[in-house]
Amino acid sequence: MALRTILTVGDETLKKKCRPVTEFNDHLHTLLDDMTETLLESGGVGLAAPQIGILRRVVVLLDVNKDPEEVIELINPEVIEMNELEQTIEGCLSVPGKYGYVMRPTWAKIRAQDRNGNWFEREGEGIVAQCFCHETEHLDGHLFTEKVTEYVEVEQE
Template sequence: MALRKILTQGDEQLLRRSRKVEKFDGRLHTLIDDMRETLEHSGGVGLAAPQVGILRRVVVLLDVNTEPEEMVELVNPEVIEQRGEDRVVEGCLSVPGVYGYVTRPTWAKIRAQDRNGNWFEREGEGIVAQCFCHETEHLDGHLFTEKVEEYVDVEQMQAEDGDDAE
């Protein structure tokens, strides 16, 4: 396994549509393993292959709603159902230091293949539903900044949260 460089905003690869995975082989497994390690090292909750310069429809994400947290591998994912909506603060490993309010579903169901090509469905709530949507948008060449309704000053937000706690 190896850490991969995460591309940042301004890199044209982030704006290109990823191709469907058709070969479920050792190269795919290496990509997924590298993405898992890169995500773990980054401190983020999701990573799409275009963010590491590979234009394939592959995502890894942390399901923080499971105990213990579970790393989920999604090949050729598509969001097939979503419900509710919430205005949440979102960030992105490819847009470091930038956060903003976006509207995301509170629940989503995704259909994807595993690293061996087997189809499955998975549901997620809260940040996991948010992550399903955010990461699949990367596969279509979109960044969360396109959806930002209002940018957030994180230091100011943390200071306000601290005031509320007192």
């Protein structure tokens, strides 16, 4: 495993749409392992492949609601269901130090493939639902800053 550099706002890679994963092989497994290590080191909740310069539809995130050490791997993910939106504060590893109010669902269901290509569905509430949406938007070249209604100051621990 290796730590990858997280790209920040201004890098054009973050604005590009990612291609689907079609090969489920050792290269993909290494990417997932590297993304997991990078995410855990960053202190974030989710990481999408374009944030490390890889234009593939791959996401890793932590299930902070159930088991904060469980990493959820999502290949070719799509949000297939969500409930009402509410205003919440959001940040992003690719936009360091910036936080703002965005509208996100309190519950969402995602459909994705695992590292071996098997399809599955998973539900998430709160920050996990928010993360499903945030990270899949990265795969289409969007940052949360496009949705911010107001920026806020957040104290760092």
